Amino acid sequence: VDAELAPGLILARGFFDAAAQKQLVADVKALAAQSPWYRPRMPRSGKPFSVQMTNCGALGWVSDVDGYRYQSRHPVTGEPWAPIPELAMDAWSALSSYPHPPQACLVNLYDAGARMGLHQDSDEGDFSAPVVSISLGDTAIFRFGGRSRADPTRSVKLHSGDVVVLGGPSRLAFHGVDRILAGSSSLLPGGGRINLTLRGVTRPM
Ligand code: MD5
Numbered sequence: 001v002d003a004e005l006a007p008g009l010i011l012a013r014g015f016f017d018a019a020a021q022k023q024l025v026a027d028v029k030a031l032a033a034q035s036p037w038y039r040p041r042m043p044r045s046g047k048p049f050s051v052q053m054t055n056c057g058a059l060g061w062v063s064d065v066d067g068y069r070y071q072s073r074h075p076v077t078g079e080p081w082a083p084i085p086e087l088a089m090d091a092w093s094a095l096s097s098y099p100h101p102p103q104a105c106l107v108n109l110y111d112a113g114a115r116m117g118l119h120q121d122s123d124e125g126d127f128s129a130p131v132v133s134i135s136l137g138d139t140a141i142f143r144f145g146g147r148s149r150a151d152p153t154r155s156v157k158l159h160s161g162d163v164v165v166l167g168g169p170s171r172l173a174f175h176g177v178d179r180i181l182a183g184s185s186s187l188l189p190g191g192g193r194i195n196l197t198l199r200g201v202t203r204p205m
């Protein structure tokens, strides 16, 4: 059942059953063959992320010493991104209440020690589309707060198959991943967690 954790922040627990989760892992493996995992770097400092990334869809989110941006090609191979898996599109259709398809899907790969610091998703030119986030593999301790970094935060565990929808007042909420619970799922052969994040980027015409 869906739980509204904050205004506009919906958690659809167990949205994907075991068979669908396995299919999504196969889809991610296939898209990573076309658009390989790489380790982005922080703007200015060039410090590497602990999370590895790739993308699918028309646009992909990338980060390097020059900054954050969306682009239509893989930063290492120069090739276009693979298409967004059908099951991920299904989650967007079922949960987003948004009348346009997603333009971008960032795919994050967390190993046991990876984390993502508290941040806002604000590189999109338009915030009317919600963000739809799919969790696969090991459980994550997800943290979310308000629109100001100083606002109080709460944490919630995201399990394999859970989908989070972040819209309305939660679209620009600060959030991050405190840590991954290693060994909590056997979905990924070597352990770890995959997160797919579907987004609109530009204002629909
Ligand atoms: C993750 N990824 O689990 C998270 C899930 C990212 C990122 O944060 O930027 O790649 S996406 C969670 C999200 C998106 C937009 C708003 C909010 C959460 N929120 O208001 O809590 O790898």
Ligand code: FE
Binding pocket: 119, 120, 121, 175
């Ligand atoms: Fe984010």
